[in-house]
Amino acid sequence: MTRMTILCAAAMAVALPWTAAHAQDGSADADPTAAPLECGRTYTTQPGDYLASIAERAYGHASGYHILYQYNPGTLGSPSRLEAGIDLWVPCLGGEGVPEANLPPLAEATSDDIRIVTGADYAPYVDAGLPNGGFSFELVERALQTGNAADYRIDVIKDWGSHLQTLLADGAYDLAFPWFKPDCSQLDRLGADSLWRCENLRFSEPLHEVVITFYGAAGTETALTTYESLKGRTLCRPEGYFTFDLEGEGLTPPAIVRVAGDSPSDCFERLAAGEVDVVTLNADTAESVVRRLGIGDQVSELIDLATVQTLHVVGMRTDPQTRINLLRINKGLIELRRTGVYQDVAARHL
Template identity: 35%
Template sequence: MANGGVIACTKAKLTTGTMLATGVFAALGGVALSTSDAQAQELCSRYVVARGDTLGKIADRAQVPGGYRALYRANRDVLYSPHMMEVGQVLTIPCPEGARAPASAETAVVQIATPAAAEPEPELSADEPIVFLTGSGFAPFTDEGLPEGGAITQMVKRALELADPDREFKVIFVNDWGAHLGDLLPTAAFDMGFPWSLPDCDKVELLSPANARRCTDFAHSDPLYQEGVSYYTLAGSPYVGATTPEELYGATICRPDGWFSFDLEGRGLTEPNVSLLWPGNQLDCWSKMQAGEVDVITYDTQVAKEDMRELGLDGQIAELSDLKGATTMHVFVPKNDPASVAYLETLNEGLAELRLSGEWFSIVREQVQATVMN
């Protein structure tokens, strides 16, 4: 599910290593400016974007009044959106109202670059495009290779088009799924992210801190889709026929990295009762099972069926039907971003219209067929 941070956009292709979604940190292989470099670029100066930078980090370091949104307003002539910037771009660091640029700032400009002064920019419009975050490798739900980016991607697009047809939006694919809830959404690098499964938030005390954050730190849209979660083992395995979680104790269980684990926690399928493996791709789970390194595989039912079909595993795998569960997929937004939280209401209106019109069912049917054909 994770493919190393490749980034793409529905309206513009981004070149990995030169165009960075803000919030994609030094994991892409770059380094941030040193402390001495950062100190040389203070208020009323200019700043050269380095790998690992985000508008929020730069605004905080330069003490920009109004934070990253004010920094974006001062640089709209060079920034495609508040969520993307190019390594090597020179940003204007705005002064507090009434302040004048110190002479040292002009010296810093000469050392870095000498761009023309930016024209005064208008205030951000309330209709600033919404930027959604998702990733590939989760067919039929989200994948750049599918029509409209997959079923969930298409649902989100259509819901917004129905509820607010004049609102502009972008969908960006960042294939490092582990960074979505950990860095990119909490730092306001993106407005909304999908598709994420929701634990039973009435039992948050049973969850690990990372899973509890899905309840405590994020607001959620209405359900986009209810997904089945199945358990599989090799035909002839001693775990064939298991009907309770306790019968899996002692097993080595594989679930792809980026998938939730809250259901495993609720069933006691955690260390030391079982051994858990979290490879970066679900196909690795099947390879490990065939190599005898894994006893049980568990993740989304629909995706698992497609994976088994593509791998030619028909007849070799047994599903543990009595252990099958279900959860719902949602759009997540950070609770500390009031604008994104408020816009969930509009998104939910569009989702309701999708269901009432029957278009929701058409999207699911067509996307599943497209996945099978691919």
């Protein structure tokens, strides 16, 4: 495990189909009795398959759809057009069948030639209390150690707001992770922070493909099915979270009222109390918060509005070493996926 110093700092979006009833022909009479799927194996997609229907068959509930994204990076394109013939790994939930021996040990970092910064309190991706620092943390380490000496240092700085336009821009660090990549083809619709990322950062290959979902009060799922239907409503996304996906859909003030909650829990508590109309954040966190708060009967996922975004390692365009450093990480990520190590790491963290 690399040396992990904890410091105090001063200072793809596509509509997802969810059930067989969302077939492309609009039919609602698709067969609901499809045979169960065995987890822990590769499934080759068939005509008429959708991620939610595959999750339903494998886990007994459609909410496992986002797990399929996490375990199959670079495999799935637009889930609204899930093609037949895709080899899709269907993991068992809870990390079943993935012995620790499958994963080679991590080496101790030997120098700080590459200085990297990450944050905390962002499970399952980074946090000091998670195995090997979290899903993203372990992937970055393993990518850097693929065929190379461990000549890097990763520091954890809890103030996420200081990472990019202060620490990275000023040259205190060479790379930072994990950061979402805006849709830089929509520059005219992006806010200042999103524009800055497009104009100043280089991005690695995706570390993760993350489902960003929306929740409303129970019973609103039939009314809130388009982005247009959200206009005029109050949306809660936690303070510090990205907003470029909302910007791309025109979901910015004054079209909506934006509430920056103190935390994911704060947003969901506001939703349950009727103080906001919609909560939007990543599906992993949303599912765990709803379960922990025990409000599953009070809220409903607005599954037609979910999008897929990607998390990356980033570096400054002005730094000539950024290309070299990201190339090394990209090569490592490709090797982790080729050998199946990526899936084993995923099983540890998801």
